[in-house]
Amino acid sequence: MNNNPTNKHYIFFINEQLPKPAAHLVQSTNAANGAANLGYSTVLIHYQKGREAMNPWLLAHPFQPRKPSVELVKYYNLQDKLKIANLPMPWPIDSWHNKFTNSNTITTKYYFPFHILPHTKIVHSRNWNFIKAAIRNGIPAIYEHHHHEDKKFEPEIVKNPLFQIAVTVIDTIRDSMIKNGMPPEKVITIHNGFNSLFMGRQPEKLTTWREKLLPDGRDKLVVYAGALKQFKGIDILIDVAKEMPNVQFACAGGNSEEVEHYQQLTKDKQVENMTFLGYILHDELVSLLQAADILAHPHCLGKAATFTSPLKLFDYLASGNPVVATEIPSLTEFKNTPAIAAWSEPDNPTKFAAALQQVLETHPKKIDGYPEIINFVKQFSWENRATKILSYVNESFLPPLIL
Structure with missing residues (x-):
């Protein structure tokens, strides 16, 4: 030995x-x-x-x-x-x-x-x-x-x-x-x-994502990155997108079956402003998160809401972009901090849409992100x-x- x-x-x-x-x-x-x-x-x-x-x-x-x-x-x-x-x-x-x-x-x-x-x-x-x-x-x-x-x-x-x-x-x-x-x-x-590479600014790749994802007539982009699971609030986010037809939504994550399921669900609900990108390699995810106007953190109530770890939250924050989140137990300690720009009650698409609209009005897009958000997340x-x-x-x- x-x-x-x-x-x-x-x-x-x-x-x-x-x-x-x-x-x-x-x-x-x-x-x-x-x-x-x-x-x-x-x-x-x-x-x-x-x-x-x-x-x-x-x-x-x-x-x-x-x-x-x-x-x-x-x-x-x-x-x-x-x-x-x-x-x-x-x-x-x-x-x-x-x-x-x-x-x-x-x-x-x-x-x-x-x-x-x-x-x-x-x-x-x-x-x-x-x-x-x-x-x-x-x-x-x-x-x-x-x-x-x-x-x-x-x-x-x-x-x-x-x-x-x-x-x-x-x-x-x-x-x-x-x-x-x-x-x-x-x-x-x-x-x-959060991975320190999420701190590095990628303005050219950010611009490429926005050119790719934003069609004519829409200039606001909401991004979700994470598992495509019902309890994570994806079904709610589809209903939110339907209430905000002038805003483009993009979801990164999920396997091919999950992507296909939710693509079909958006068609069934006649939601035309939501794109499912599948799993995005993390070296590409950095610029996608930076490309967003807002990062969405929906979640449903239930057992998972008591233990789900906010893994994606810290990568979100490292992008410097504002986050709209559902009020669940694992996130409540981030109230009264720069981490979350607006909160919504769980399982309520209308309230989540209102929170997104509020943040779109109060937080204009910044290519370099919001410094108070970036400084806050450094501890994590x-x-x-x-x-x-x-x-x-x-x-x-x-x-x-x-x-």
């Missing part, structure tokens, strides 16, 4: 193949990217499936940190300090419902103890099985948990001195974690962050988030700095 501490890394683990268009993957990749930008030796591990996973040499030597591919860089706005390692998962892994052919089992029983452990200083993951494997192999761990679950946390894991901290993004989740056995002193609430960078989390980690467990 290699016991040289300078060769040991801050390991982030995602039990999926990348890239994919999902909020939790954006969160995990950007959390790792933020830690790497602080100068820590950081490796993001994810799965490799398909033909590449059949390579015998990779199966024998799976932990091979390297620079992220161009595809990953564009997909998630990664920067050059982060390293990536793919764990090969050849067929029949995850093809048969058997614990011996399950990727979680392969990772925790084979890859971790024999290939990852010798190179690991500390781990950070949303995957509970990976966290348990780390603790049982003598590695300190940071756990991310962002949704309500009924499972109980094993006392031998959460009370182990190697279990450093659990991180969530809203107090309602923290409360449920404590009820399920997480020691209160070992769980903290910290918001998600992924780098600042990583610094806060690592402040709870025993100093002897911190990964090496490679500045």
Whole structure:
């Protein structure tokens, strides 16, 4: 085993193949990217499936940190300090419902103890099985948990001195974690962050988006970026667009089936001023958000409104453009701040349309964004988030700095 501490890394683990268009993957990749930008030796591990996973040499030597591919860089706005390692998962892994052919089992029983452990200083993951494997192999761990679950946390894991901290993004989740056995002193609430590349102004690309999206007769653009889900308020936003025929709406996000569904719904409702762009790579999303007159943050009431993390909110704010949001529990702390230009009650298209109209009148388009919004969001960078989390980690467990 290699016991040289300078060769040991801050390991982030995602039990999926990348890239994919999902909020939790954006969160995990950007959390790792933020830690790497602080100068820590950081490796993001994810799965490799398909033909590449059949390579015998990779199966024998799976932990091979390297620079992220161009595809990953564009997909998630990664920067050059982060390293990536793919764990090969050849067929029949995850093809048969058997614990011996399950990727979680392969990772925790084979890859971790024999290939990852010798190179690991500390781990950070949303995957509970990976966290348990780390603790049982003598590695300190940071756990991310962002949704309500009924499972109980094993006392031998959460009370182990190697279990450093659990991180969530809203107090309602923290409360449920404590009820399920997480020691209160070992769980903290910290918001998600924004990628620093969203701060860079892109006036030429901004103009290109506006020329592309604004047809003759409309000069105002409202943009939504995020999941195309009913509970996220997309259906409401379609009704809002119908009430504002002189304003153009554009939605970025969703898979092909979701895009097709909502394109058909707009046709059925005779809404002609709404465009669905599908998933936009993050290096292109920067300029799209900057191109908007207003950024829309709708949401429906319901269970999700009590825990949904405002992941896109911080990227919105980094654009410097005004935001109109629905009043939901996870956003209420941003009242009386520069973050939200106007609020609307949930599930009410007319009220949301009125809020948009109000902001269009009070906030004229600024190519460089509103400085008070940009200055406010600076505190929520992924780098600042990583610094806060690592402040709870025993100093002897911190990964090496490679500045």
